[in-house]
Amino acid sequence: MRKKVLPLLLALALAVLSACGGGSRDGGQAAAPEPVITIAVSGDPTTLDPHKSFNGFVFTVTNQIYETLLFRAADGSLQPRLATEWTPVDETTWEFKLREGVKFSDGTPFNAEAVKFSLERLADPETKGPGAFIVGMIEEITAVDEHTVRIRTRTPFAPLLAHLSHPVTAIVSPTAATSGDLSKNPVGTGPFLLEDWKAGDSITLKANPDYWGGKPRLERVVLRVIPEAGTQLTELKAGTVDLITGVQPERFAEIDSDPQLSATKFLGWGSMFLGFNMKAGPLAQPEVRQAIAMAIDRQGIVETLRQGMAQFGNALVPPTVFGSVPDLAGPAYDPEGAKALLAQAGVATPLTLTLNTYEGAETQQIAQAIQAQLSQIGIDLQVVVTDYGAFAEAIAQDDHGLWLSSWGTVTMDADYTLWALLHSQQHGADNKAFYANPQVDAWLAEARRTTDDAERQALYRQVQEQVMADLPYLNLYYPLSSYAKNDRLQGEVYPFSAINLDLRRAEVK
Structure with a gap:
């Protein structure tokens, strides 16, 4: 009997191991x-409607569910996503060939009509989309055939392709x-999907089994809301979280x-800048803005407070962005010169000013230093x-003072930032400085046309040199993008910021 019992016990043990997933740590x-x-x-x-928001928390999720015609690769180049080819027809029209055999997750075919519908929906005032300006230059969208679409702008618009890579232009069913x-x-x-x-706790995504690019290797992605950076790190080290962004220096x-x-x-x-309300009050005086710029040790902030997690620069856009001017000269740190400038301008001290900023370890740290x-x-x-x-x-009010904020040039083209922050048409929108310089307006318009x-780069240099003279803004530094992960996660692509995280080929090992 013994020769029969042992094989039976072995078979039962193997069956139990198999049912439990099998395997052990010791061989x-x-x-x-x-x-x-x-x-x-x-x-x-x-x-989770990409056309009705202009927020990073939203795009971090929607970029996993929706896609745009083009996207920015890690090297900054524009690459095909739902569009496979694009060619200019004339100075105001582009033709796009669309990827064939693609369906939305509800089974609706992806085609030229879907592209036309989506971009027109974004532009429609009824949508009330804060990112509608991204397609505001489009005059007409024509579905030429099932997989060809033409987009015509009112005037020549050089950054159009860059704008169509923005996550707010996602194509929806x-x-x-x-x-x-x-x-x-x-x-x-x-x-x-x-x-x-x-709400307030987590979002769970699951792999799209019918994805045109092949089903992702990750079955699920859970995005957990953890507001505190310290808690995020604790959970990363404990293994309950696999990836965190914005690592503390x-x-x-x-x-x-x-x-x-x-x-x-x-x-x-990204850029971190100090803005000045030029409309009224002491900040309307150029000498006050100049003195403030001279009193801030921006290099010291980068080296001491940000501990290598930032790069110094005067231009409003970082060197990664087309149209940046990395060698742009700016005000040197000179507190004694700043005091003398205030005295020469007849500014009585102490002078009381207000600075608005928003919650966050970085913004509060920098505000206190300033x-x-x-x-x-x-x-x-x-x-x-x-x-x-x-x-x-607060900063939408006419009488606000200074403000500290960050900005991301998501399209990787300087027009996105410089037009929004500097053009006089943007008063009441993103130009919270109420800056108005007709020459700058003209240069920005010419750079679009x-x-x-090379001509665009030269125009953006002129714009940013004038901005340094007028000082509606003082760029403090360019924050470094950062993330940390558990090494069991492999194959992720993380270009520029969290909203661009690409998990198509990511896997757990």
């Missing part, structure tokens, strides 16, 4: 890791957009030295820190 066959990752995000999206609610039930052509959304080396983790930093598309440095030249800076909504309302890159 047995290891179970394949579950293809699920968790990403920490600091805020919850307000909608016409069926779902007209008969459903994309804000809660998103339908795109992307690699992932919405599985679950627990003082913790970067600690993460990078952990054998289970990797930390990456690089220059992205406050301390301006006190050295007789300026009493009252710092007001609020949530982003209240901050946006010409398709010669």
Whole structure:
């Protein structure tokens, strides 16, 4: 009997191991890791309709579900996504060949009519999309045939291709957009689908089995809302989170030295700047703005406070962006000269000014540093820190003072930033400085019209040199983009910022 019992017990043991997934740490066959990752995000999206928001928390999710005609590769080049080819027809018209055999996740065919529908929906005032200006120059969209679309602008518009890579121009299912609610039930052509959304807690995405580029290797991606950066890091080290973004400067080396983790930093598309309301009050005086610029030790902020997680520069856009001027001269740190300038201008001190900014470790740290440095030249800076909504309302008022904010040139073309922040038509929109210079307006308009890159670059140099003379803004630095991950996650592509995270070929090992 014994010879029969042992084989039976062995067979039962093997069956139990097989049912449990099999394998062991000491030589047995290891179970394949579950293809699920968790990403920490600091805020919850307000909608999953890409046309009705202009917010990074939203685009971080929608970029996994929807796709644009073109996209920016990690090297900054424009690459095909839903469009496979594009050629100019004349100085105001581009023709796009569309990818064939693609369907939205609800089964609706992707075609020229879907492109026309989506871009017109974004531009439609009824949509109330804050990003409508991205396509505001488009005069007409024509579906030539099933897989060919032509886009005509009112006047020549050189940055059009760059604008069509912006996540707000995502192509949506016409069926779902007209008969459903994309804000809660998103339908795109992307690699992932919405599985679950627990507001304020998490969003769970699942792999799109019918994705035209092949089903992703990750079965699920969970985006957990964890507002505190310290808590995000704790969970990353504990293994309950696989990826965090915006690594704290003082913790970067600690993460990078952990054998289970990797930390990456690089220059992205962002800028951190100080804005001046030129409309009224003391800041309308050029000498006051110049003195403030001279009193701020921007290089010291980069080296000491940001600890290598930022790059100094005077231009409003970083060197990664077309139209940047990396060698642009700016005001040198000279607090004694700043005091003398205020005295020469007859400005009485102490001078009380207000600076608005929004909640966040970085903005609050920089605001406090500016406050301390301006006190050295007789300026009493009252710092007001609020949530982003209240901050946006405050700097929309005519009588606001200074403000501290970041900006991302998402299209990687300087027009996106310089037109928004500097053109006089943008008063009441993003030009919170109320800056108005007819020559700058003319240069910006000419840079949109010409398709010669050298001419555009020369015009953007003129614009930014004039800005340094007028000082509606003072660029402080370019924050480095950063993220940290558990090394079990492999194959992710992270260009520029979190909203561009590409998980199409990512996997768990």
